Amino acid sequence: DAKTTQPNSMESNEEEPVHLPCNHSTISGTDYIHWYRQLPSQGPEYVIHGLTSNVNNRMASLAIAEDRKSSTLILHRATLRDAAVYYCILKTSYDKVIFGPGTSLSVIP
Amino acid sequence: ETGVTQTPRHLVMGMTNKKSLKCEQHLGHNAMYWYKQSAKKPLELMFVYSLEERVENNSVPSRFSPECPNSSHLFLHLHTLQPEDSALYLCASSQDVGGGQPQHFGDGTRLSIL
Numbered sequence: 001d002a003k004t005t006q007p008n009s010m011e012s013n014e015e016e017p018v019h020l021p022c023n024h025s026t027i028s029g030t031d032y033i034h035w036y037r038q039l040p041s042q043g044p045e046y047v048i049h050g051l052t053s054n055v056n057n058r059m060a061s062l063a064i065a066e067d068r069k070s071s072t073l074i075l076h077r078a079t080l081r082d083a084a085v086y087y088c089i090l091k092t093s094y095d096k097v098i099f100g101p102g103t104s105l106s107v108i109p
Numbered sequence: 110e111t112g113v114t115q116t117p118r119h120l121v122m123g124m125t126n127k128k129s130l131k132c133e134q135h136l137g138h139n140a141m142y143w144y145k146q147s148a149k150k151p152l153e154l155m156f157v158y159s160l161e162e163r164v165e166n167n168s169v170p171s172r173f174s175p176e177c178p179n180s181s182h183l184f185l186h187l188h189t190l191q192p193e194d195s196a197l198y199l200c201a202s203s204q205d206v207g208g209g210q211p212q213h214f215g216d217g218t219r220l221s222i223l
Contacts, residue, residue, distance in 0.1 A: 032208040043113075043199050043214030044152070051209065087152075091208045099152040 003027070004088045009104040012078045020073040020103055022088030027068050032091045035062065035073045037084040038102070044087065047073065083107045112136045115200050115215035123223050124190055130218045132183040132200030138213070140206045141183040143175060144199040146217070152199065158183065159206045187220075195222045 005023045012018040024033065032051050036044040048055055048062045050071075055062040061074040075082055087102040113134045122128050134141065143155040157165035158177040172194075174186040183200055197217040203210040 030208060034211065036212075036214075041216070043201070043216045044212075046211040046213060049209065049211055097154050097212075099154075101151050 003031075003090045003098060004100050006086070006088055006100060006103045008101065009106070011106045011108060012075075012082075013108050014080060015077050018075040018078045018082070018105065020075075020086050020088075020105065021070065022072070023070045024088070024090055025069045027090060028092070030092050033062065033064060033068075033071050034089050034091050035060070036087045036089070037082075038087070039084045047086070049091070078105075078107045080107050080109065113200060113202055113213050113215035115198075115218050117218060118216070119219045119221075121221045121223060122187070122190065124192075126190075127186070127188040129187065130185040130198055130200075130220075132185075132215060134181055134183075134200075134202040134213070136202055136213060138202040138204050139180050140203045140210070141177060141180070142201040142203075142212065143183065143185055144201065144214075146197040146199060147193075148196070156185075157206065164206065190220075190222045192222050195220055 032049050034049040035047040037047055038044045048057050048060050050062045050064055063072045085102040085104050087099050091097055116131045139160050141158045145153045145155055154167055155169045156175045161177045172189050176184040197219050199214055199217045201212040201214045203212045
């Protein structure tokens with residue numbers, strides 16, 4: 001079973017920020033939090049990852065709760081190209097990876 | 110350009126056929142993976158290779174046989190498949206198998222079993 005839980009779907013208006021939540025209450029000290037997204041007919045695309053501190057890159061920001069039991073992926077300005085399924089996964093040093101069903105994000109023009 | 114190339118993109122085969130899926134990565138990575146994505150199901154990790162040695166086999170039926178001849182190439186040999194094996198097969202690579210290493214995915218091979 002997946003070690004993370006996410007809402008099945010979310011909607012956002014174009015050019016507005018989007019906050020995608022993820023719960024991982026059983027996270028261990030060695031688990032990294034990774035986010036991927038998948039567009040139709042494509043393989044998953046890496047978005048961002050972190051361990052304890054918040055992270056920023058050109059695609060998104062990752063906010064990690066102090067107790068690490070939850071995290072939020074932040075897209076600062078949603079575009080139509082951001083419509084995808086977003087996966088939050090935990091990844092240990094041995095690389096055991098379990099994907100859940102993810103969050104299907106719709107962006108409304 | 111993802112850096113991970115999978116061929117063929119689509120494959121239709123009968124249950125008695127033998128075929129192979131190919132994955133090639135141009136990223137200089139040392140770890141490679143096979144995933145299965147069935148309709149309306151999450152991605153399932155099948156096999157993990159690190160430095161050309163298999164390090165993970167998630168109870169995959171023996172009709173799926175992986176091969177990693179070098180760190181840039183990964184194959185999935187298929188034989189005597191069942192209709193429920195119809196799925197999108199994804200290959201990925203990462204610098205190593207460490208938890209902090211992101212995976213780079215190909216666009217997959219869509220496999221249909223007649």
